[in-house]
Amino acid sequence: MIIFPLLVPGYGGNQIDAKLHKTSTPSVYCSKDSDWFNLWLNLEQIVPLVVNCWVDNIKLYYDNVTKTTHNTPGVETRVPGWGDPEVVHWIDPSHNMNGAYFIDIGNLLISRGYDSKKNIRGAPYDFRKAPSKCCKCLSTENLTLKSASISLDENRQYFIDLKELVEATYETNDRIPITFIAHSMGSPMILVFLQQQTSEWKEKYIARVISLAGAWAGSVKALKVYAMGDDLDSFLLSGKVLREEQISNPSTAWLLPSPLFWGGNEVLVTTPKRTYTMGQLEQFFNDLDFRNGWEMRKNAMRYVLNFNAPGVELHCIYGDRVPTVEKLIYEKDDITGETPTLLMGLGDGTVNRRSLRACKYWxxxxxxxxxxxxxxxxxxMDILKNKKVLNYITRIMQI
Incomplete structure (x- = not known):
């Protein structure tokens, strides 16, 4: 029996295009005007001389009144290739191997008779943004794994389009239910989507979810990004330079550790004179002098706290026993601009073990x-190309 896959990427897992009509730039090396061009992933732009231009083009600005984000003035962005697996197979359209993403899974499916133009679909989105809804600050005390109904904000149109894509794929492929294959942040994105659908709809249209390295309950690495940025594993780039863009994204706030799986008194950050527990993240953001980070976190909290089961067959696949950041240790009490030492624990190198395992709860x-x-x-990342993982996917999909 053929089962039709729909690929849902994680953070940074699909292409983003941009068009410029700016009145100012951070450097004489930066362009003010352009037609549409590839913004992510564009390795030619993420190099020391022009990386500040790229940061200015891709970063977001948070509006604390509307609780939404917008691009730098004069920058338009779009997510190309809706439904097309190409933009999630390769996040770099030049097919540079550093931009390979779902391509190994795509090649596996094609080798077994699938058609990338008909029955392999991709569902890219603006991964900078996150499900969010303006809400009052929620206490992390006495939390349970139950929550009230939720509504959608900046990702609302994506979820509408995704439902239509699922139904269209179902109709054009002999009315066979589809299989979501999601990676990293794509897994909680699909969870939010499925929580909005009726049991009848899911039974008709969804065969299963295959989750690869799902960041179900967030990651301490997101906290590390706020503290020092992420250099994308490049010795040429500075995490502190890229941090400006990375912390502007609501999705980074969404991916902070979940209070459902980290205790309120659990220490995440230490300095010589104080600690920051899970329940004291607001103070951490205040001391980092980045209040907007906490505001974005509050907006995402009702999605973090809704951990209702997806209601479909789920294959939760993940790596483990890879050193993964578990705590930040500062040598000074003033943490602004300082680089902490990372205390490592277990996980897959990005997502902590307890978050990867959170699907067991359901x-x-x-x-x-x-x-x-x-x-x-x-x-x-290797889970997307590991031969044992690919063989397991083959067995699940009976191909």
Whole structure:
């Protein structure tokens, strides 16, 4: 039986285009005007001489009144290739191997008779943004794994389009339910989507979800990004330079550790004279002099706290036993501009073990089967190309 896949990327997992009509730039090396061009991933722009131009083009600005974000003035962005797997197979359209993403899974499917133009679909989105809704600050005390109904904000149109794509794929492929294959942040994105659908709709249109390295409950690495940025594993780039763009994204706030899986008194950051626990992240943001980070976190909290089961068959696949940041340790009490030492724990190198395993919680809350499969030593990105993982996907999809 053929099962039709729909690929849902994680943070940074699809292309973004930009068009410029700016009145000012941060450097004489930066362009003010352009037609549409590839912004992410464009390795030619993420180099020391012009990286500040790229940061200015891709970063977001947070409006604390509307609780939404917008681009730098004079920058238009779009997500190309809706439904086309190409933009999630390769996040770099030049097919540079550093921009390979779902391509190994795509090649596996094509080798088994799938058609990338008909029955392999991609669902790219603006991964800078996150499900968010303006809400009052929520206490992290006495939290449960139950929550009220939620509504959608900046991702609202994406979820509308995704539902239409699922239904169209179903109709054009002999009315066979589709299989979501999601990676990293794509897994909680699909969870939010499925929580909005009726049981009848899911039973008709969704066969299963295959989650690869799902960041179900966030990651301490997101906290590290606020503290020092992420250099994207490049020795040429400075994490502190890229931090300006990375912390402007609501999705980074969404991916902070969930208070459902980290205790309120659990220490995440230390300085010589104080600690910051899970329940004291607001003070951490204040001391970092980045209040907007906490405001964006508050907007995402109702999605963080809604951990209701997806209600479909789920294969939760992830790596483990890879050193993963667990705590930040500062040598000074004034943490602004300082670089902490990273205390490592277990996970897949990006997502902590408890977040990867969070899908186990649903076993007693839905009738559909949930499988947890661990590949020891496989890191967050290699899970997309590991041969044992690909073989397991082959068995799931019966191809």
């Amino acid at each position: 076993s007693g809350y839905q009738t559909a089967n949930i499988s947890n499969v661990v590949f020891s030593g496989v890191n967050h």
